[in-house]
Amino acid sequence: MSLIVQKFGGSSVKNAERILHVAETIAKTYWAGNNVIVVLSAQGDTTDELIDKAEEINPHPSKREMDMLLSTGEQISVALCAMALETLHIPCVSLAAWQVGIQSTSVHSAARIKRIDSERIRSELDQRRVVLVTGFQGVDRNGDVTTLGRGGSDTSAVALAAVFHADLCQIFTDVDGVYTTDPRIVPNARKLDEITYDEMLELASQGAQVLHNRSVELAKKFHVNLEVVSSLEDKPGTKVKEVTKVEKTNIAGVAKDTSIARVALVGLQHNPGVAFQVFDLLSRNNINVDVILQSIGRDETKDITFTVHKKDMEEAERILNDHKSALKFDHIEMDDKIGKVSIVGMGLMSNCGVAAKMFEALYEAGINIQMINTSEIRVSVLLDESDVNKAVKAIHDKFFDDI
């Protein structure tokens, strides 16, 4: 008997009709003789609506209370879906993360799963029940509910697949697979039959929200057999795996991220240890930094520019200003009207012309690049936010229109 983990995202469970459809998909898998663990997201825009509700009351609520609030969305979904399965006479049980024992770190709003207790789920599966688990949440060592970051239900699903050695982990969503770029921005984007974990990880980390980046990291680490499929149509999706068949000479895809802001520390002293002080301070405050650029001025001072998530921009400014006398900088400049566009592909490792082709596309579209950052299989550029969609289209056309 196989074990299959099936995760359904917010749009796939957005109303009663969709939940009943999801229940039918689960029932088919169950009656085919498989054990099934289901992971669900909150319905439709529930998480955003809960954030709005909180803001009406307190614009700066504590992260603990935010997690307490946001985790309720997923609980509604699993209970409703269990009720839908009851109508199909499928034995099932819905469980919140704290009932399963999905143990996480205590970093509210960005917790990481540390361990999953297996007894409860194992005993439910042994009784041939479908187990429905709330995505996106964990419980920390104090018993407090945590959340795993926006889009985190994918990670819950992959973590469960890893712990229970599932034969397959299916991520059902509102597109029928992973595309060469977001098909909602570029309608002629192409569906990929398969993609490597490494490429998918880079795309997800650079804003392709079709998979939560941490879920891909876990899938790679624990060799989870992962696929992205449509929750509406029964057709093959995209397999995410270690090695793909095709010899990659082109890029796998283009991603965009407009959730970032740029912070520049101007007039720092040009001494050893300055970068260490700045980034150590930010990391101790759980502020993640992405693209970093340092430039030296003629007057023996230097500027350090970096990007953070938009939501962290003001906190980064406050923390840095609180340490202004120790860090000895002149002033801080900030810009949250920027975006990042990235190309990703194994082909980048062996073909230096690929980056040039990207820059050529931007030049032809008349788009200015503010910063450039690369990894082994990725090139990212920082641009004005207003240029981002135009850049994605121009780059995508350049790489995919002529094949």
Ligand code: ADP
């Ligand atoms: P879910 O609610 O199922 O978790 P998400 O909204 O998180 O769904 O992710 C699916 C969305 O990801 C798609 O609707 C699509 O607009 C977007 N997306 C971004 N980049 C890509 C890509 N390369 N391939 C497919 N979808 C992408």
Ligand code: ASP
């Ligand atoms: N409901 C959460 C969100 O909207 C988690 C998820 O959908 O994966 O971010």
Ligand code: MG
């Ligand atoms: Mg998602």
